[in-house]
Amino acid sequence: MKKKVLFIDNSPWWGGAEACLNTYTKDGSLKDFDVEICFLFPLEHQSQYEASKKTYRYSQCLYFMPEFYNRPIKGLDRLNKYLRAKKLKEILQKSKPDIVYLNLYRNRDIWDIKIIKEYGCKVVFHIRNLYHQAKYNIDILNQADLIIGTSKYVCDEIERHWI
Secondary structure (H helix, E strand, O other): OOEEEEEEEOOOOOOHHHHHHHHHHHOOOOOOEEEEEEEOOOOHHHHHOOOOOEEEOOOOOOOOOHHHOOOOOOOHHHHHHHHHHHHHHHHHHHHOOOEEEEOOOOHHHHHHHHHHHHHOOEEEEEEOOOOOOOOOOHHHHOOOOEEEEOOHHHHHHHHHHHO
């Protein structure tokens, strides 16, 4: 039986991380896995993904999401993280993945990571940013079952700041 992998793509645009994920889904490297991609809400760029299974936390951008505003409202981010994580919990219960892959790890994913670990899934972080762009939180990194860095330099920075 194939292991189920749920890829989390919280990105509001199409960039390198998304192109990389799309390559995974179409080049055959995931043929031994049952793959599903979870998006925050439908966006035009998501049509570029060739994955057959797609799911959404929400049907549209809602008032508590920073994406709804030109400039986020102070304090709204905490509510946003909580509500996103609550929706992810529903998706995990329905999808029952073995592995959850955060395609673009960010420190703000802490609530999602907590839910994923509570559900008992293995979690993979794909770190694409340099330490000076977004400092790595050691407590969060320790939650990962696997960390993938985009380059040797990123991997070296992870090791240097993790120890």
